[in-house]
Amino acid sequence: MPRFKPSESLCSVVRSLDLLGDRWTLLLIREVVFGTRRFDDFAAHLGIARNVLSTRLAKLVEAGVLMQEPLQAEGRRQGYRLTEMGEDLLPVLMSLMQWGDRWLQTPETIPIRIVERATGKPLPALRVRNAAGQVLALADLDWEPGPGAGNPLMAPLVAAYEAQRRTGPRPVPEAVDEDTPTPVRRKKAVKL
């Protein structure tokens, strides 16, 4: 059995989770998306201890996800906003929120809906699609080694995945779903 060192992994999921896997971090992003700017407001809305909040905000500024800027009409007081890197987390936050809406709420309990500003209409569910816009299910996906696959930190994991692909027979992919609006529910799980 090869030795894996996940803590030093080059996997993009691991790297993203190293930064975002902390529960507070994505909630801070949520807050900024809903217009929160001030330290005191983050603390109140999230019920987070001020020292923990201070550490998390500093981490996100250092990572380039948040930036500080003067609050309008408040002189030198600083607030927080998303950088380009931070705003690019919008699909992560939205897909997480939509998944919660679909699977962890009833229609009566959903507290907030994101809508398009220009039309007031709710957003369709984010779906994995091909370049032609067709919705893809898990069975429609495959993977290939990237340029970093040979790195000693990744090679054992890539080899293990390759072995699983060879030994685990996969069913023929089912027909691609029609592009249906949310909620998205298929009859049963599809094997990879």
Next chain:
Amino acid sequence: MPRFKPSESLCSVVRSLDLLGDRWTLLLIREVVFGTRRFDDFAAHLGIARNVLSTRLAKLVEAGVLMQEPLQAEGRRQGYRLTEMGEDLLPVLMSLMQWGDRWLQTPETIPIRIVERATGKPLPALRVRNAAGQVLALADLDWEPGPGAGNPLMAPLVAAYEAQRRTGPRPVPEAVDEDTPTPVRRKKAVKL
């Protein structure tokens, strides 16, 4: 200042993170997506202690994200697969992976690329879009109270967001981006 009880929040982001906010959970989903089925393989690939792994898998089965099924050609040994609810996490996992590819890797370090099985082509970046398929930036989004907004656990937070919307002047939304392929990079962060 109203009192917030985030630990009992009805927010879909909070609810999703209560289930997924643990670093291991999304890595377990990643493993299943890449074909891992056996307890021993999860443990080896993730370098996770067996007692922690056992707890996390049981939690995900109980929540309905994973299910057990007999491994083919191995008699009574059980493996794990995604349920419909679990497969519906694909947009979360893919957007997290794509964000890591864009912001935490260089083109030379990306170890694995997800492709469409039928064509072998890489997938375009997941983007937040309106019903017409146009890409939306943060400045193009707004929110409205849902049916659960009046719940005592949510009402203070919804009121705080509403106050922020009134006091924080928003710029006129910029023109919607052209639908560009990955990588997606705008010049600077856009204020909400």
